[in-house]
Amino acid sequence: MKHMKKISLAAMMSVAVIMPSLAETRITYKSAKTTSSYYQMAVQISEAMKAGTEGEIIVTVEESQGSVQNVMEVRARGGDYVFTTPPALVRLAKAGKAMFEGKGDPKFNEIRALFPIPSLTMHFVVSSESGVTSFAGLEGKKILLGKGSFGAKEGAKYLKLFGLESKVELANVELSNAVPALKNGQIDGFVTAGSWPAPNVIEAAASTGVHVLSLSNDQIKASKRSELTIPAGTYAGQENDITTTSLPVVAYTTTAMDDDTAYSLTKTYWEQKEKMGVSAAWWNGVDKGLMANIEGQIHPGAVRYYVEKGYSLTDAQK
Template structure:
């Protein structure tokens, strides 16, 4: 018969084992975009990669977001388990209490630190081949769908102004979600969308309609003041040449509330599993060391440790 002292010892041992298991598991909340969007799907893929790449030591829960401004704003009240995505310019705006953060500044914004880049928001000008459009100037007199409220819509509108097309293009009153059917039935000649490449709605358009994705000249790219981006030939059905376009960087961030070891492990695991991620979802193929230059501001000390070990290019401002 087992006496009470032995039972107490067994209970203590079990308690130590359970407690050790809890301590070994780090839980992270990853806040990115609306459910159903490509960036939400990326979060799901990243969560799976983190779990697999750390043998379950890091568990990531993907949390729906209404957009990058909300993601940055929540950094004021979140703890060390918070990772979020946003274009770097919004972090600078928050730290300077400018733009959408005017009158909403907080010292906690100064603690935001970068971890790693994720697929960029890449501009796509998709047109029906029947429209006979070869470049952006050929959009004059055509009907174009920009959508509303998205980065792609505001950026597309900006490009029409930059390149002398304002008032010379008919803007369709159609939701972007209906772009492909509208293109196929001739309601529009083309649409503008921004997303990681390959963009799901462009894949759908290329597979079901005869379309082209327009390139920008290097001079036009320079005029936009965005990052020059090349979408490789063969990314979309019927695309036999590289597409030169522009993009807006998107980066995964945390804050100094996250401990250095966790930031190190997150960053190390991301880069070490990126090749596998790219095999299952091609948009990760667009992330490489070249995107490190798009990270404005400081990198988290834990992530910095990994980048120095791995020999990544870094600027003085990032360190």
């Protein structure tokens, strides 16, 4: 009998050890390259989820080579998969267009949004010494666009749209060297895209003195991107708001995720956002206004949270 009691006690202790792990919900969050600010955001979200749910949701961050890869992996992933991408890529995937042509999959139609994260924000940065205060002033100047990134492609597009394509000298310098190149006068300015405030722009503004160009209403319209305002005081020496463009970025999952998990992820994200903003200012640019950037349907579990909180959702989002 004593032997049986020992076995029972051992079994109970075993169950007690196992139970906490059974209560955990494990999520894979696929974001960006480890060198990207979006990877840092993913790590912050992972930490926020653990803290906000007292360990009930554990998020593992995976490095990604880009948003297209994130969308493509939907085909082989399950209900524990969360990824980030601009809404436009989800639309293209569902339609089987552009980079998704010939690679369509029924699972693309199961993609659902959870919440917006900081947008890719265009920064046209020029040194104070250059005297440039508008796009017209870039003529004859040496500008660094970088290579291969969204910011580089978008920057080249804007130079062409604004009649500057052959009037600006493009610097053959890596974007990672933009700030030193600006300091020593190798370049007059650089173009970068990322969440705001952008770390390289903060560094340049604090050490060199810069002016970040604003776009006019006509220029924003020509760009076919979303308008975004960077408030005055965001960067050292910035006395006025900066009007620029952005590419929205959203965290998505699929209908394979259960409603309760989607609800908890969304609820915890918004409840922890203010705390995240204390350590990383880019979270302070996220508010209810970015909900309008979500195209198509939001996951039913996330919808439940937004309805509870009185968020205004479109019929398409529901």
